[in-house]
Amino acid sequence: MRQLRRSMLFVPGNNPGMIRDAHIYGSDSIMFDLEDSVAVTEKDAARALVYQALMSLRYGKKELVVRINDLSSGLGIEDLEAIVRAKPNVIRLPKTETAQDIIDCEREIARIEADAGIEVGSTGMMAAIESAKGVLNAYQIACSSKRLIGIALGAEDYVTDLKTTRSDGTELFFARNVILNAARAAGIDAIDTVYSDVNNEEGFLREVELIKKLGFDGKSVINPRQIAPLHKAFMPSEKDLTKARAIMQAIAEANKRGSGVASLNGKMIDKPVVIRAERLLELYDAANIIPIEEV
Amino acid sequence: MHIKQIGIAGTMESSDIMIRIEPKETKGIDLHLSSSVMQQFGKQIEHIIQSTLEELDVDAACVTATDKGALDCTVRARVETAAHRAAGSDQYVWRTKQ
Numbered sequence: 001m002r003q004l005r006r007s008m009l010f011v012p013g014n015n016p017g018m019i020r021d022a023h024i025y026g027s028d029s030i031m032f033d034l035e036d037s038v039a040v041t042e043k044d045a046a047r048a049l050v051y052q053a054l055m056s057l058r059y060g061k062k063e064l065v066v067r068i069n070d071l072s073s074g075l076g077i078e079d080l081e082a083i084v085r086a087k088p089n090v091i092r093l094p095k096t097e098t099a100q101d102i103i104d105c106e107r108e109i110a111r112i113e114a115d116a117g118i119e120v121g122s123t124g125m126m127a128a129i130e131s132a133k134g135v136l137n138a139y140q141i142a143c144s145s146k147r148l149i150g151i152a153l154g155a156e157d158y159v160t161d162l163k164t165t166r167s168d169g170t171e172l173f174f175a176r177n178v179i180l181n182a183a184r185a186a187g188i189d190a191i192d193t194v195y196s197d198v199n200n201e202e203g204f205l206r207e208v209e210l211i212k213k214l215g216f217d218g219k220s221v222i223n224p225r226q227i228a229p230l231h232k233a234f235m236p237s238e239k240d241l242t243k244a245r246a247i248m249q250a251i252a253e254a255n256k257r258g259s260g261v262a263s264l265n266g267k268m269i270d271k272p273v274v275i276r277a278e279r280l281l282e283l284y285d286a287a288n289i290i291p292i293e294e295v
Numbered sequence: 296m297h298i299k300q301i302g303i304a305g306t307m308e309s310s311d312i313m314i315r316i317e318p319k320e321t322k323g324i325d326l327h328l329s330s331s332v333m334q335q336f337g338k339q340i341e342h343i344i345q346s347t348l349e350e351l352d353v354d355a356a357c358v359t360a361t362d363k364g365a366l367d368c369t370v371r372a373r374v375e376t377a378a379h380r381a382a383g384s385d386q387y388v389w390r391t392k393q
Contacts, residue, residue, distance in 0.1 A: 016369040017308065045305070049368075051372070052371050056368040057368060086392050087391075
């Protein structure tokens with residue numbers, strides 16, 4: 001079953017209460033943060049806390065991601081030494097600007113995996129792109145490692161780099177499209193940035209509609225309140241589901257007849273139509289296997 | 296691990312524990328625990344603190360712990376951090392998850 005990444009919930013790495021409760025809100029992924037949400041003086045404490053949590057707490061089948069500090073800070077390597085040994089599903093590298101950043105990080109992960117007796121290659125990676133340079137290198141970044149499960153836009157640093165601020169999304173239009181196309185060309189997921197005004201649900205939903213239309217797989221969230229509306233927006237409508245099922249039925253019947261051509265309501269069904277219908281049903285199925293108590 | 300200065304880790308927030316470790320001239324661990332769940336979990340929290348210090352090879356220290364309902368993993372993490380800070384060390388030993 002496909003790994004859903006409609007919502008990746010950021011959890012501050014030095015907050016024991018939030019780490020304990022992170023799985024109850026129903027996000028598809030939990031992203032423990034050792035970077036921006038942790039004060040410089042508490043980096044060691046957050047690293048030890050997230051490490052111990054990963055060593056002993058059970059989060060069911062949720063995808064567990066840890067955002068480390070960037071390697072140039074000197075903290076990133078220390079983060080990897082601890083966190084890789086606690087076996088999260090994915091390490092998220094912030095401020096990725098070039099393919100070399102990923103290659104350097106992967107080399108360290110592979111070294112630690114080998115040292116720790118962990119299967120080399122089993123730790124996934126994800127790259128956050130947060131600068132103009134990173135956006136322009138997005139495709140090379142997306143293709144730089146087999147470990148990469150996705151690339152994500154980090155908008156706050158990006159708009160600062162562009163010498164602008166966040167507004168209606170116009171300022172992110174280019175970056176979103178570049179990152180999305182890079183991810184699709186590389187065959188990995190594209191994750192949108194956070195919407196930080198948690199009290200503006202209308203603005204949040206407008207942004208969710210936009211990124212869904214563009215083709216993103218999901219979005220990072222900073223508040224559990226954003227998860228339910230996000231998931232709802234990503235759920236296929238009854239009308240779309242009925243149409244997708246009819247398409248797949250028509251294909252199955254055509255195959256049974258030995259015909260290579262299928263049609264529905266007098267219209268020929270092209271291959272891209274079938275692919276979209278398959279994806280929609282796959283998304284619906286994946287979303288519906290999540291136990292009710294976790295939603 | 297030799298405790299040579301005061302090391303503090305954790306907060307007074309709910310679900311956390313604040314650990315203060317100080318040098319002690321004679322061998323042994325002096326542990327003073329206060330907890331919002333003392334009746335139910337006091338012994339267990341003391342055991343985790345003692346065993347974590349033992350794993351770190353700390354054999355002389357005064358430890359003051361103020362617990363606000365921390366999970367075992369939080370107690371371990373805060374003791375480790377406070378002990379490393381008190382020893383002036385960043386040489387953590389990370390085990391591999393089985």
